[in-house]
Amino acid sequence: MAAALLRPRTLGFALLAVVLVIFPYLHGWPVFSAFISEFRTFNATMLAVWLLVVLSMNLLTGYSGQISLGHAAVVLVGAYTAGVLVDQLGVPLPLAILLAGVFTGIAGGVIIGLPAVRLAGPYLAIATFSLVITLPQILKMGGIRNWTNPSRGISIDAVQPPGLVDGFLDERQWLYYITMATAVFMTILAWNLVRSRIGRAFVALRDSEIAAEQMGINVPLYKALAFGISSFYAGIAGGLYFMVLAFVHPESLGFLDSILFLVAIVVGGLATILGSIFGAFFLTFQGELIDELATIIPEAEKLRGVIYGSLLIVVMILFPRGMAGFVQDLVRTLGRITAARRHGGLSSNPPAQDDTNGESDAQGR
Amino acid sequence: MSQELSVFMQQLFNALTISGVYALVALGITVIFGLTGIVKFSIGELLTLGAFLTFAFWEGGTTFFLAVPLAAIAVGGFSLLLERGAFRFTLDQPINGFIVSLGLILVLQNLIIEIWGVGFKAPIRPFTQVWEVGGVSMPVQRWFVVWVAVVIIGLLFMVLRYTKYGRAMRACAEDRDAAALMGIPVALVIAGTFALGGALAATAGGLLASLFAIQPFLGSQYLLKGFAVALVGGLGNVEGAVIAAVLVGLTETMGSGYLATEWRDAYTFGLLIAILLVRPRGLFPARGRLQETLQ
Numbered sequence: 092m093a094a095a096l097l098r099p100r101t102l103g104f105a106l107l108a109v110v111l112v113i114f115p116y117l118h119g120w121p122v123f124s125a126f127i128s129e130f131r132t133f134n135a136t137m138l139a140v141w142l143l144v145v146l147s148m149n150l151l152t153g154y155s156g157q158i159s160l161g162h163a164a165v166v167l168v169g170a171y172t173a174g175v176l177v178d179q180l181g182v183p184l185p186l187a188i189l190l191a192g193v194f195t196g197i198a199g200g201v202i203i204g205l206p207a208v209r210l211a212g213p214y215l216a217i218a219t220f221s222l223v224i225t226l227p228q229i230l231k232m233g234g235i236r237n238w239t240n241p242s243r244g245i246s247i248d249a250v251q252p253p254g255l256v257d258g259f260l261d262e263r264q265w266l267y268y269i270t271m272a273t274a275v276f277m278t279i280l281a282w283n284l285v286r287s288r289i290g291r292a293f294v295a296l297r298d299s300e301i302a303a304e305q306m307g308i309n310v311p312l313y314k315a316l317a318f319g320i321s322s323f324y325a326g327i328a329g330g331l332y333f334m335v336l337a338f339v340h341p342e343s344l345g346f347l348d349s350i351l352f353l354v355a356i357v358v359g360g361l362a363t364i365l366g367s368i369f370g371a372f373f374l375t376f377q378g379e380l381i382d383e384l385a386t387i388i389p390e391a392e393k394l395r396g397v398i399y400g401s402l403l404i405v406v407m408i409l410f411p412r413g414m415a416g417f418v419q420d421l422v423r424t425l426g427r428i429t430a431a432r433r434h435g436g437l438s439s440n441p442p443a444q445d446d447t448n449g450e451s452d453a454q455g456r
Numbered sequence: 457m458s459q460e461l462s463v464f465m466q467q468l469f470n471a472l473t474i475s476g477v478y479a480l481v482a483l484g485i486t487v488i489f490g491l492t493g494i495v496k497f498s499i500g501e502l503l504t505l506g507a508f509l510t511f512a513f514w515e516g517g518t519t520f521f522l523a524v525p526l527a528a529i530a531v532g533g534f535s536l537l538l539e540r541g542a543f544r545f546t547l548d549q550p551i552n553g554f555i556v557s558l559g560l561i562l563v564l565q566n567l568i569i570e571i572w573g574v575g576f577k578a579p580i581r582p583f584t585q586v587w588e589v590g591g592v593s594m595p596v597q598r599w600f601v602v603w604v605a606v607v608i609i610g611l612l613f614m615v616l617r618y619t620k621y622g623r624a625m626r627a628c629a630e631d632r633d634a635a636a637l638m639g640i641p642v643a644l645v646i647a648g649t650f651a652l653g654g655a656l657a658a659t660a661g662g663l664l665a666s667l668f669a670i671q672p673f674l675g676s677q678y679l680l681k682g683f684a685v686a687l688v689g690g691l692g693n694v695e696g697a698v699i700a701a702v703l704v705g706l707t708e709t710m711g712s713g714y715l716a717t718e719w720r721d722a723y724t725f726g727l728l729i730a731i732l733l734v735r736p737r738g739l740f741p742a743r744g745r746l747q748e749t750l751q
Contacts, residue, residue, distance in 0.1 A: 158551060216495060220680070224676075394570065396562040397562065399562050400561065400563035401559065403555060407556050
């Protein structure tokens with residue numbers, strides 16, 4: 092038992108947990124304050140939100156192979172649902188976020204998922220593309236205008252920490268903890284999901300619909316389910332987005348964001364949880380990276396789109412499995428080297444385990 | 457001619473003009489998809505590039521009639537380079553090619569904005585006469601666009617049907633492996649088709665530059681319409697795309713002429729959704745092994 096606790100993987104996760112817990116205080120500590128500013132807490136909070144967005148997109152595109160260009164619209168629906176619930180009906184925010192997830196999940200499963208049963212590949216892409224183009228118009232339409240307030244958007248006061256922890260935590264730290272806790276919880280959930288019966292059905296569906304059907308997978312059901320689950324994640328992410336920024340507007344997220352989400356999952360790595368984490372880092376820091384680049388090359392600021400676009404093309408051609416694929420290959424090679432060394436000496440240890448079990452090869456589509 | 461009839465004829469004429477442009481875009485999309493299974497979203501940006509190049513040539517003193525073919529050749533060549541540089545690596549994974557084309561949209565759109573700015577460019581007017589027949593006003597410019605589109609479509613059909621390249625292309629679309637075994641240079645045919653698709657889109661763009669004021673965001677609008685047309689006609693089906701272009705052009709013009717104008721795009725997509733619900737692979741589904749595995 093003790094040996095199991097000391098395995099590098101367990102230790103790694105324990106270390107990660109400790110870092111996540113103490114992170115919002117790091118900027119106040121003597122050594123760390125040199126390179127971690129208070130603003131990083133906000134970065135980390137957004138990272139958690141983007142992680143859920145990327146996970147949601149990866150479940151759909153990476154695992155189930157359904158390309159959606161309308162993902163920004165789905166997240167926006169989540170954000171708006173939470174916003175309207177809080178603003179118009181006075182629902183408490185945490186409940187509103189949960190309801191936003193459920194509502195978006197059901198809406199996504201029914202409105203996009205059911206037609207998607209009949210629409211494949213390019214047909215689906217164009218359908219979801221028109222969704223992201225029309226949603227701002229829909230939000231500005233007569234019937235729901237009074238609720239969505241398209242001219243100024245919906246804004247709320249920043250979330251205050253509850254009285255219980257008053258004094259220990261400030262606003263930012265409180266936001267960080269609830270957002271990060273939700274994200275971590277839902278990441279673990281996704282991790283389990285993709286290794287379950289449902290996750291395997293998604294992968295089978297992606298690789299070949301006909302083969303999946305022959306294996307007894309209910310194709311229409313699982314397709315709709317993929318959209319439903321993905322939209323649920325996107326809805327929760329949207330709700331958190333609204334909570335963190337305390338503001339939502341019909342044009343908060345648009346087509347460019349949809350593409351950016353796609354860039355994120357491709358750069359991070361399709362169909363891996365690790366890839367989603369890399370993707371979330373990319374979404375969080377891309378703006379800053381380009382600002383940095385702009386200090387060296389003044390044109391970079393204006394050519395933002397060109398940089399994203401080129402990045403997408405280059406990664407897609409040279410590293411179709413993204414960062415996660417690169418890291419996995421590295422780990423596998425290192426594992427092989429250490430295993431070989433061990434076998435050369437004492438051969439009582441089993442060879443290094445292939446820990447990518449269940450992580451499917453993104454090229455296998 | 458009665459008042460109502462002349463209004464109707466006017467709408468019909470407008471529908472014909474726009475159908476010609478849609479058909480050109482849709483043909484570019486449909487030949488590339490039929491051959492490679494790649495959904496080339498960046499064709500909209502190639503159209504914009506064609507429009508702006510035509511404008512640039514025209515501003516540089518070339519006549520409009522030379523500017524359009526020049527732009528078409530330039531964009532066709534550019535499209536060929538893109539195929540050699542990027543798309544050919546994604547041929548066995550069409551979805552990757554689709555993602556590459558999305559990246560290309562960002563690159564091209566931003567470059568066009570960098571070079572030409574975000575403002576509108578006034579339409580080029582090589583013809584200024586307007587024919588009046590029974591209360592229907594038909595600018596010669598629009599007739600010109602219609603005829604150019606008809607001639608190009610006719611030529612394309614002849615090429616596909618009777619030339620060696622056309623036969624090779626149809627063979628590749630049916631079954632790429634079998635075509636390769638018959639000694640068809642598949643890679644060359646695919647590269648040629650990308651050039652063709654680019655040139656068609658650029659021609660559409662050049663023609664648009666003589667009808668409306670152009671701006672850098674032109675592409676996405678015509679991409680959507682071109683795609684709607686290609687989907688209604690059945691992706692990969694060349695004849696279907698032409699029929700669908702007329703259908704979409706009519707729906708859109710008649711819808712905005714007789715019903716509310718601001719719902720212009722909604723009519724097209726309403727038609728698209730209605731047709732896809734009944735026939736998920738379009739009115740005239742394309743044949744071939746690639747098509748059957750993809751859809």
